Amino acid sequence: MSIDKILVAILSLAGMAFTYWFFLMKKEGEAVVVNTNSVDITVMGGYSPEVISIPKGKTTTLNFIRKDPSSCLEEVVLPDFKIRKYLPLNETTPIQVTPKESGTFEIVCGMNMFHGKIIVK
């Protein structure tokens, strides 16, 4: 096998390993603890902060500020709270949640490509 083929084979395997590490071995961000009754979540290539911690039984307003033009992120879905909302670009869309149970709940985009979490304590 010529040297270029060996090199490409190695690079190809390295690319696969890197992809696996980069996307699938990502560590979950620290949960941002929300003590006030609202939190701003920037929608730009995902949700920032990605993980938020909110208190049980209290109403918290999640202000989604969509800055990403991708149609994938034009809707946000909080399935456990039965919320699906269109997020107009460059605007703030407030969504109120009042969790009745503790646990971890998902925030996903309309096509389930981007994920965030709400930890209720």
Place this chain on the structure above:
Amino acid sequence: MAEVKKSFPINGMHCASCVRVTERALKKTPGVKDAVVNLATAKASVTYDADNCTPEQLAESIAKTGYTLELEERSEATMQEEKKKELQTLRNKVVVSLGLGLLILWGSFPGLMNTAPAFLHNFWLQLLLATPVQFWAGSEFYRATIPALKHRTANMDTLVALGTTVAYIYSAFVTFFPNVVMNLGIEAMPYFDVAVIVIGLILLGRYFEAKAKMGTSSAIKKLIGLQAKTARVVRGDKEIDIPIDQVVLNDIIRVRPGEKIPVDGEILEGESSIDESMITGESIPVDKAKGDTVVGATMNKSGTFTYKARKIGSDTMLAQIIKLVEEAQGSKAPIQRLADLISSYFVPIVIMLAFLTFGVWYVFGPDLAFLFALLNTVAVLIIACPCAMGLATPTAIMVGTGKGAEHGILIKDAESLEVAHKINTVVFDKTGTLTKGKPEVTDIIPMSVILNLFQDPNKMPKKMLNQAESPAAQRATWIQHDKEEVLQLAASIEKGSEHSLAEAIVNYAQEHKIILDPVAKFQAIAGHGVEGLIGKQKIFFGNRRLMDREKIDYKEVTEQISKLESEGKTVMMLAADSRLAGLVAVADTVKDTAKDGVAALKKIGIEVVMITGDNARTANAIAKKLGIDRVLADVLPDQKEAEVRKLQAEGKKVAMVGDGINDAPALAAADIGIAMGTGTDVAIEAADITLINKDLRSVASAITLSKKTMRTIKLNLFWAFGYNIILIPVAMGALYPFFGILLNPIFASVAMASSSISVVSNSLLLRRVKI
């Protein structure tokens, strides 16, 4: 004073001091009670006295501070307008990309290029044409990819950006350094057409997908559009038109013919025929008069009336329906779990497969292995379509729940819609569900009829004879007279009773304009009946036990009583001066849609069961009338839940149909609880499905809708999974060793664009199904 709380968007704020300035300006405006400005939401919530302050004045105060207060909340119409603008931009990008792409294709595609003018063969011109497409039309792929990569996530945009960038950079390299490429033994041929056409086609797919997706939420938009904009409120001796959000509780509202009813309320004066089809799906207008409730957003057809606002804002039935449908559309069906799991790993796996494809083709490929490796890698990146998987379930759920709402069938969430398709047994509560729940008089039989006294007209009392009439007519007159006499006595004596059967008899007498006699020494005897004096006659009215106690002979009517009871009726005997005068039978009448509702369920192969506290004979009589084969009789209200569980233990998937209030435990125990509701919170909360049209035929419709929605979801998932499972290996070149087939990236982009469109279109087909 009319205090109003309203929220207004404020533009131009960017810091906490902006909040202070605007808040102060609002609070200083005369008539404003309170104002809270929120920077995050860019909204001001203002409480003001509508008599002394107008939104225009608020806007003026804010304008003086250099900011702008928008008078109208971002309406659905504005959102639609923006969406349309987005679509317009997308369309422009598609036209430019495909236009330029076709020129490049003409000048570079083998076979076609010979027919093209020579200047189109020029690589530099191709680079010039391709660059705006790659970085202007394709900018949205980059704008989505870069921030996503910062989050270490990837989506479809990442794949498209990667695929087209690889093709573009290679082509640009060939254009700038053709000799380098040729020295490697590769023909110096750019692939700008691949990059540009792929971008154009994927944007075209996105354009159609966006248009189709707008249709999936059309039911909600239709519901929101039903709302009236203004209300004509009676204030003092004036009538003024005010915006609907300024209507306060107990406002008196006038509605004229052809006008929409603004909010929910109760008619005070006047009567009319009202078209409630938009809420209940029932096409026949309903007559309403004083004391009846009216529902906001329904249409007043003929009369003028005034009514008192009982429910406003988010409490109205329309608002509740919209909330429920929105919630259902935001919920997740269990069937989606697998798609969710796969789609969360999908894009990284495709990128890994792209690396693998490049490596394998480069190492093991035939001559020109680099080009094979390059094009197949691009094809893999382009063909993968995670969108189709993501859209398969939610779009069908949105269309399905919306379709239900249009027909007066409110589905609580996606899970309920999913479970409903497995239902094979429907249990109906009898009273109030299959029947009207209000007993009505069905038979009045005087003794003269039972004993056949009027066979011979000559034996009829002389005072009633009219020689001009035929014997049959004379007989009918006498029977009518006797019936009225029995009804008059029965209703008079029952007037003092609080029993529900008594109410039925008194109402019946009043409907027939029978004048009731005064009753003396009235007494109700629990479990027996009533007694009293009318004139000088001692009257007893009740069941067998009462007659036995008073030693009144009723042997001659036992057969008649049994016959009536076997028809599901409750029979009472009337005795005057210790002699039997007649029988009155009362029954809870079945609803008009009950029989058809049961037949519709049986037609789709569902077993129908009736559950009731009535005795077996009465219950069987009603069941027979309705065509129900299985009856659970003598079931006390608190045992209904256990009966439902018993059926489940038999392996049946049970839907329980009740009124949503009294049957709450049984509704909750069933796999699907269906409430014959009126849109009240209680009924909606208790049930998985609420039939606001109160039409029993809709039970079958709801199950049919569920079956059709599930079929659509399964087809969508099958297509979305099948598409990726089959075409990704093809793009990798799996067929090449056997058949020499490879997938051109341009065809890959056609397939990719059409896959998500086909999923959304398939969901939209649900709008056309008949339920």
